[in-house]
Amino acid sequence: xxxxxxxxxxxxxxxxxxxxxxxxxxxxxxxxxxxxxxxxxxxxxxxxxxxxxxxxxxxxxxxxxxxxxxxxxxxxxxxxxxxxxxxxxxxxxxxxxxxxxxxxxxxxxxxxxxxxxxxxxxxxxxxxxxxxxxxxxxxxxxxxxxxxxxxxxxxxxxxxxxxxxxxxxxxx
Amino acid sequence: xxxxxxxxxxxxxxxxxxxxxxxxxxxxxxxxxxxxxxxxxxxxxxxxxxxxxxxxxxxxxxxxxxxxxxxxxxxxxxxxxxxxxxxxxxxxxxxxxxxxxxxxxxxxxxxxxxxxxxxxxxxxxxxxxxxxxxxxxxxxxxxxxxxxxxxxxxxxxxxxxxxxxxxxxxxxxxxxxxxxxx
Numbered sequence: 001x002x003x004x005x006x007x008x009x010x011x012x013x014x015x016x017x018x019x020x021x022x023x024x025x026x027x028x029x030x031x032x033x034x035x036x037x038x039x040x041x042x043x044x045x046x047x048x049x050x051x052x053x054x055x056x057x058x059x060x061x062x063x064x065x066x067x068x069x070x071x072x073x074x075x076x077x078x079x080x081x082x083x084x085x086x087x088x089x090x091x092x093x094x095x096x097x098x099x100x101x102x103x104x105x106x107x108x109x110x111x112x113x114x115x116x117x118x119x120x121x122x123x124x125x126x127x128x129x130x131x132x133x134x135x136x137x138x139x140x141x142x143x144x145x146x147x148x149x150x151x152x153x154x155x156x157x158x159x160x161x162x163x164x165x166x167x168x169x170x171x172x
Numbered sequence: 173x174x175x176x177x178x179x180x181x182x183x184x185x186x187x188x189x190x191x192x193x194x195x196x197x198x199x200x201x202x203x204x205x206x207x208x209x210x211x212x213x214x215x216x217x218x219x220x221x222x223x224x225x226x227x228x229x230x231x232x233x234x235x236x237x238x239x240x241x242x243x244x245x246x247x248x249x250x251x252x253x254x255x256x257x258x259x260x261x262x263x264x265x266x267x268x269x270x271x272x273x274x275x276x277x278x279x280x281x282x283x284x285x286x287x288x289x290x291x292x293x294x295x296x297x298x299x300x301x302x303x304x305x306x307x308x309x310x311x312x313x314x315x316x317x318x319x320x321x322x323x324x325x326x327x328x329x330x331x332x333x334x335x336x337x338x339x340x341x342x343x344x345x346x347x348x349x350x351x352x353x354x
Contacts, residue, residue: 064342065342112326114327133334133352134332135327135329135348135350137328137329139326140325141346142321145323149350150348151351152352153350167254
């Protein structure tokens with residue numbers, strides 16, 4: 001019985017110090033970045049692909065999607081502790097909102113993130129209600145890996161492309 | 173030599189003596205002279221025996237030895253009931269072995285240490301970043317699911333009744349395509 005006293009005393013003495021330590025989940029900051037673009041897959045004959053300068057980092061990705069021309073819409077990022085709901089409002093002809101909630105205490109290799117993309121198409125007439133698209137999902141994604149949403153709803157030409165990525169590293 | 177002793181050594185038997193002669197012989201053997209004569213005779217016989225050849229056993233003696241060997245029980249057969257109990261030789265008592273529980277305690281501690289280190293040791297140190305990523309993806313891999321390296325759905329995408337949602341992978345990129353229903 002007496003042999004248990006020493007470890008218990010040591011544990012009691014260390015408890016305040018252990019409690020003061022920041023756990024990874026507590027100190028974990030996650031950056032979420034949303035990039036939106038309007039892309040087209042058709043290319044006019046003799047016309048070189050047009051890539052907006054702001055989308056050069058995603059040029060290869062967009063080519064894989066079969067897009068030949070891109071119009072940059074928005075690029076925005078936020079950084080907050082994991083578990084926080086991050087809300088993005090993207091300008092454009094459509095009112096686009098993106099909400100992202102990275103999992104708290106998740107592993108960087110496979111972090112879960114809850115996403116909601118809301119696209120509101122203005123009513124053609126004041127009397128009609130706007131058409132709202134709400135896409136909800138939750139994915140397990142590696143740190144820095146991106147997910148692409150494509151939607152042709154309400155886009156005059158081509159498709160609306162929303163690229164969402166999350167990382168422990170700051171994303172610009 | 174004394175006539176009585178001479179008579180004895182020359183083959184005179186007691187049955188040949190009369191009662192008086194036998195009594196005289198006994199008295200003489202118990203007398204100092206008789207004892208001295210016997211001692212001297214014993215010495216002479218001892219010296220003479222050293223120069224004699226070993227005596228040859230009679231044929232009857234060999235027959236008795238052969239019969240005694242035949243009467244011995246066969247090897248491995250149970251001893252006869254009347255046989256005397258074999259002698260029990262007590263082995264020297266071995267010192268008591270130390271208790272085994274410290275050894276088992278050490279083994280249990282070693283196992284716990286290995287398991288504990290294995291749980292918390294970063295896999296990057298052993299497998300490298302790619303190997304760690306590949307191993308962690310095994311936890312979520314499902315038959316017919318997304319290819320390795322592609323983000324996996326925890327909650328499938330849903331956009332309501334007016335839209336069709338499909339998803340596919342381009343290399344390691346997950347693409348979610350939403351289109352209105354016709």
